[in-house]
């Protein structure tokens with residue numbers, strides 16, 4: 001990677017303190033991401049994926065280590081500058097959408113434009129344009145409660161795109177969606193990537209992860225895999241489940257625990273249907 | 286668009302949407318302002334009623350003096366002897382005490398029958414001196430006059446009526462010049478007293494009495510001692526300064542112990558005024574305390590309400606910050622909201638209290654209690670101050686939790702329930 005990275009983390013650590021208990025959620029993570037890359041982050045639940053994503057999105061600051069976004073050291077920015085960075089350069093998509101409940105779809109999409117200081121008329125036009133892009137123009141005046149999960153997530157994506165950010169960060173964007181809606185969202189991200197936007201997404205779905213040219217795996221707060229494909233041990237588990245979900249459980253149990261798939265297996269044991277990998281709903285992290 | 290304008294825009298756009306009903310805030314401020322203003326309006330009315338009543342006692346430095354009976358043995362006489370004052374006592378006071386300006390005396394007949402045409406009533410009739418016009422504010426309405434020296438000298442059968450008495454006897458009809466029967470004796474009405482509100486009174490309000498020359502009174506009812514003496518004191522002397530000398534002068538003439546409290550009782554307007562001053566000051570302190578507490582309760586309620594409102598919005602604030610809202614936006618929205626809601630509440634409160642006070646003023650009740658309550662008077666400046674204080678509290682109570690939320694990092698705010 002010769003060009004300047006848009007995301008550069010060096011030995012970044014994040015420790016949560018609640019009272020006297022300290023939880024090290026990230027341990028000395030170093031990541032370089034060039035502008036225009038598309039990467040997936042996978043890993044068992046509780047491994048620190050969201051923590052990493054929040055740091056990347058400037059929603060949180062590292063306990064130690066260096067984070068540079070597009071050449072600027074985030075730790076040195078004021079809260080105003082952080083807000084501006086989030087507003088202009090980053091589009092964040094959350095698993096639980098985080099739409100403003102009392103605002104219509106269009107108003108939600110307008111929100112980042114408002115905080116960017118755009119005037120009313122262009123703001124409305126841009127919001128409609130974004131809603132059209134995600135195929136929700138007819139729902140512009142609906143409140144989030146009047147929309148389905150897939151539609152809410154599309155509004156959230158439209159909102160993330162509104163300011164035409166250079167980076168889209170999505171934390172399990174398909175986690176609360178049925179697989180078809182999830183596919184649609186990922187397709188959208190791929191399109192954006194092709195247009196030159198940097199995309200990072202967290203997913204439990206190895207199938208979705210494979211859509212990305214780069215896959216990182218995080219475990220116990222450390223990057224344990226960074227490559228063009230899913231790590232081998234996950235492949236094995238996946239294969240095993242696919243071939244014979246019930247028989248395989250005891251055999252791969254120990255390995256599964258290692259790789260964090262225990263819960264999935266348990267749900268398999270419990271008899272909830274497994275119809276191939278594509279239909280395998282991940283356990284929420 | 287600056288962050289402040291962004292915040293105000295948000296406030297305006299989303300005012301009243303969602304669970305946080307802004308009406309509660311409006312009501313809290315409205316109610317606080319209303320109670321405060323009504324309280325102060327009635328307090329002010331009461332104060333004015335007091336001041337007016339005092340004003341009617343223009344009789345500056347007026348002393349009324351009653352005789353009693355001895356409670357101690359004196360110069361060989363047993364206690365329990367009734368003391369009586371006569372015209373000589375009056376003259377002696379005037380002679381021996383230079384601070385005394387005018388002296389007069391009064392005799393009263395309590396239930397005296399008065400009749401004019403078909404209407405017949407009983408009322409109190411007093412025999413008085415001409416100087417009552419001045420020292421006891423027996424001021425005639427235009428078209429009439431008070432008793433004069435000629436009436437006194439000639440023992441004329443002329444009568445001066447209190448306005449209430451006049452109405453009882455004559456209704457709306459013209460009374461001056463008419464002849465009425467007092468105990469069957471014809472008297473001609475020479476004047477009607479102007480309406481006056483009286484704080485200090487003895488033997489009932491002046492407006493309900495009739496007065497005749499004391500010489501005429503003596504001719505009708507017999508030459509008996511005075512019921513009470515009345516005198517005024519020249520400034521800068523005060524009634525209290527000469528009380529001992531008055532007591533001594535009368536004691537020497539009527540032969541009683543000057544230290545015997547039972548023989549003479551004094552009542553004076555200066556003492557009355559001091560008492561009413563104290564009442565007014567007490568009233569003001571009381572109103573101040575009650576007003577302060579009202580404001581405090583309203584303020585605390587409002588602060589709590591806004592605090593909860595903004596606290597509940599923490600997650601929403603997190604969402605906004607995650608997509609790039611600056612802390613100023615968050616604070617501006619909340620402060621703007623407090624300002625608008627508290628402002629509307631204050632406006633509604635002032636308007637309602639105005640309506641109530643106007644309504645009360647128009648009530649056609651004309652009894653003693655209402656008169657004493659006075660005319661409730663709105664103090665708009667105080668209302669505005671109340672509203673400003675509440676708006677100030679509202680802004681603070683909104684700004685503080687908003688600032689706290691905006692200082693969280695967005696992830697923390699988003700995790701808030």
Ligand SMILES: Nc1ncnc2c1ncn2[C@@H]1O[C@H](COP(=O)(O)OP(=O)(O)O)[C@@H](O)[C@H]1O
Nearest residue numbers: 016023025044045046047048049050051052285
């Ligand atoms: N606010 C927090 N306070 C304390 N511990 C936290 C907090 N957020 C996350 N953690 C802990 O940090 C670890 C990583 O969490 P997270 O990044 O959410 O994992 P993932 O997204 O991969 O499921 C977990 O052990 C989690 O319990």
Ligand SMILES: [Mg+2]
Nearest residue numbers: 049050051285
């Ligand atoms: Mg997570």
